Amino acid sequence: MARILIINGPNLNLLGVREPDIYGRLSMEDYIGAIKADYPNVDIDYYQSNHEGDIIDRLHEEGFDSDLNGIVLNAGAYTHTSLAIADAIKAIKVPVIEVHISNVHARESIRHTSLLSPVCRGVIAGFGLDSYRLAIEAFLY
Ligand code: DQA
Numbered sequence: 001m002a003r004i005l006i007i008n009g010p011n012l013n014l015l016g017v018r019e020p021d022i023y024g025r026l027s028m029e030d031y032i033g034a035i036k037a038d039y040p041n042v043d044i045d046y047y048q049s050n051h052e053g054d055i056i057d058r059l060h061e062e063g064f065d066s067d068l069n070g071i072v073l074n075a076g077a078y079t080h081t082s083l084a085i086a087d088a089i090k091a092i093k094v095p096v097i098e099v100h101i102s103n104v105h106a107r108e109s110i111r112h113t114s115l116l117s118p119v120c121r122g123v124i125a126g127f128g129l130d131s132y133r134l135a136i137e138a139f140l141y
Contacts, residue, residue, distance in 0.1 A: 001043050002069045004136050005062055006032070008048040009055055009076035015101075015129075022102050024128055031129045039136065052078055056088045063092025070121070070139035071096045072132055079104075079114050089119045097135040100125035 008028060011018060016027035032046045049055050055075065062068055073096050078085055089096045096119075103126030104111040117123050122138060124131045 001041060002140060003043040003045070003065075003067055004069055004072060004139055005045045005047065005058075006072045006074075006132060007055060007058060008046075008074050009052075009078050010050040012074060012076055013048050013050065024101070026129060028129075031132070035133060035136070038133070042136065042140065044136070052082055052084060056084060059085070059088040059092055059096075063088070063094045065094065068094045070094060070135075072099050072135040072139075073097070073116070073120070074099045074101070074132075075116060079116050080110055081115065083115055086115045086119050089116060095121040095139075097121050097138060098123045098125075099131045099135050101128055101131055102126060 012028060015023055016025055028048065032044065036044050047058050049058070055078070059071070062071065071094055075082065075085055079098065098114065098116050098120040105125070114123070124134045127134060
């Protein structure tokens with residue numbers, strides 16, 4: 001059975017409540033429930049943390065598991081600032097796809113820079129919560 005880990009970074013625990021015009025009205029828990037139903041043959045694990053070090057710890061813990069097909073990472077604002085998360089992605093063996101709900105390139109210029117993109121397998125942005133599903137599809141292909 002394929003296994004995918006989704007990791008969400010800071011403030012993404014507030015999906016559905018936080019700036020709904022940008023991030024939508026669905027909670028991540030509801031979305032994960034729907035996506036698990038859509039992919040009954042994929043073991044989809046979900047982790048969220050507001051703390052940079054916790055995200056790095058999780059990348060280390062899971063990143064050498066040969067049974068894990070890939071990690072879908074929305075690092076939130078850490079995308080634009082965290083050399084430490086970039087180093088962790090570079091250090092691990094499991095491929096990571098960077099995901100954003102919003103089209104970061106259509107927003108403030110500070111969001112146009114990602115420290116993570118160069119060390120990720122690919123980047124998916126701007127498709128709302130469907131960005132996560134597209135990343136899962138990319139790992140399953
Ligand atoms: C985000 C975009 C980031 O710039 C922002 O800080 C987030 C969410 C997105 O999913 O669109 O927290 O990663």
